[in-house]
Amino acid sequence: MKTIEIHASTPYEVVIGSGVSAKIGEYLTALGRSGKVMVVSDTHVAPLYGEGVADELVYHGFEPSIFTFDAGEESKSLKTYSELLTFLAEEGFTRTDTVLALGGGVTGDLAGFAAATYMRGIHFVNMPTSLLAAIDSSVGGKTAVDLPAGKNLVGAFYQPELVLFDTDFIKSLPYDEIRNGLGEGVKYAVLEGGEIFNILSSGLTSENLEEFIALSVDAKRKIVEADEWESGMRKLLNLGHTVAHAVETVTDFVVPHGVAVAYGVRVMARLAFDKGELSEEDFYKIEELLLENDLALELNPIEELIPYFSADKKKAGNKLTLVTIAGIGDCRLTEIDIQDVYAYFGV
Numbered sequence: 437m438k439t440i441e442i443h444a445s446t447p448y449e450v451v452i453g454s455g456v457s458a459k460i461g462e463y464l465t466a467l468g469r470s471g472k473v474m475v476v477s478d479t480h481v482a483p484l485y486g487e488g489v490a491d492e493l494v495y496h497g498f499e500p501s502i503f504t505f506d507a508g509e510e511s512k513s514l515k516t517y518s519e520l521l522t523f524l525a526e527e528g529f530t531r532t533d534t535v536l537a538l539g540g541g542v543t544g545d546l547a548g549f550a551a552a553t554y555m556r557g558i559h560f561v562n563m564p565t566s567l568l569a570a571i572d573s574s575v576g577g578k579t580a581v582d583l584p585a586g587k588n589l590v591g592a593f594y595q596p597e598l599v600l601f602d603t604d605f606i607k608s609l610p611y612d613e614i615r616n617g618l619g620e621g622v623k624y625a626v627l628e629g630g631e632i633f634n635i636l637s638s639g640l641t642s643e644n645l646e647e648f649i650a651l652s653v654d655a656k657r658k659i660v661e662a663d664e665w666e667s668g669m670r671k672l673l674n675l676g677h678t679v680a681h682a683v684e685t686v687t688d689f690v691v692p693h694g695v696a697v698a699y700g701v702r703v704m705a706r707l708a709f710d711k712g713e714l715s716e717e718d719f720y721k722i723e724e725l726l727l728e729n730d731l732a733l734e735l736n737p738i739e740e741l742i743p744y745f746s747a748d749k750k751k752a753g754n755k756l757t758l759v760t761i762a763g764i765g766d767c768r769l770t771e772i773d774i775q776d777v778y779a780y781f782g783v
């Protein structure tokens with residue numbers, strides 16, 4: 437078991453280990469929580485783990501309710517958000533009660549945003565169940581729902597009071613979702629280098645899973661603690677994301693987020709290599725990393741994607757901030773004028 441302390445505006449622990457979900461009641465009690473708990477989960481995860489978590493809560497004197505929504509990004513919407521808020525009100529939740537996310541990144545983002553806004557904020561605990569949520573979305577306090585106009589356009593910074601990841605959850609995660617999580621993993625490997633890069637280069641196994649998640653969470657911790665509100669270096673976490681968001685938009689979200697991020701990293705590595713900013717050695721190490729993780733994909737050509745860059749949230753005024761790769765473990769923020777984007781990408 438590993439515990440990482442996040443010193444954000446609300447400090448909290450991320451606990452990672454086999455079987456930790458069975459201790460949710462103990463953890464909530466230790467936090468001083470009591471009363472009602474709204475377990476938010478989707479139609480894939482709720483049947484697998486919802487009842488076990490609810491039983492554990494009852495055993496420790498809590499009154500759980502379960503809100504289940506259709507699995508998938510389409511549910512990260514104002515409609516589901518509104519249904520969740522309505523259910524919280526119907527069940528008589530007050531500010532001393534708790535929202536508990538049990539699921540992937542969609543669940544965490546939706547439940548976190550509901551917790552941030554219901555009665556101007558009630559207690560929030562996150563139990564990620566996907567690899568992507570464990571290494572990335574459950575930590576850092578970004579919560580949101582999507583609008584038809586774009587992803588994550590309505591949201592809040594709202595830190596959880598605890599993140600509890602049971603590594604056993606991964607056993608039921610389909611291969612495609614593991615690969616999707618590895619896409620965000622590739623991002624951390626290139627941002628951080630070192631052991632995260634080594635683990636992913638040799639392949640994720642049940643033996644190194646806990647270590648990999650802990651290292652990824654720790655990488656995010658450093659960035660979030662330095663820039664919680666994303667005014668500067670937190671933007672580094674957007675490595676690969678400008679391309680990724682364009683791919684998601686062009687393919688109508690058929691390409692999942694993590695896979696699109698891995699492609700974004702590949703495009704940025706190739707660009708840096710072509711510009712002479714990334715060494716041949718590091719470029720090929722990144723290519724091998726992508727190959728090892730079944731993520732060396734050739735998706736939409738850059739000419740097709742650039743028109744969507746100006747809709748990116750990384751744009752401010754007529755400037756776009758890209759995360760560029762100077763080396764493994766050495767990524768930088770590079771601001772370019774929107775009018776120069778085609779030239780910058782050599783198109």
Ligand SMILES: NC(=O)c1ccc[n+]([C@@H]2O[C@H](COP(=O)([O-])OP(=O)(O)OC[C@H]3O[C@@H](n4cnc5c(N)ncnc54)[C@H](O)[C@@H]3O)[C@@H](O)[C@H]2O)c1
Pocket residue numbers: 478479480481484507508509512539540541542543545565566567568569572573574575576577578579587588605606607608609610613616693
């Ligand atoms: N808040 C942040 O900082 C942040 C960061 C990165 C991504 N995100 C968001 O995260 C979302 C993507 O997260 P995701 O990939 O986890 O999506 P997801 O929540 O839709 O989960 C992916 C799929 O896996 C299923 N699943 C999850 N855990 C399972 C398990 N243990 N066993 C079986 N099935 C399981 C889900 O039901 C779903 O079908 C996107 O909305 C993205 O915008 C947020």
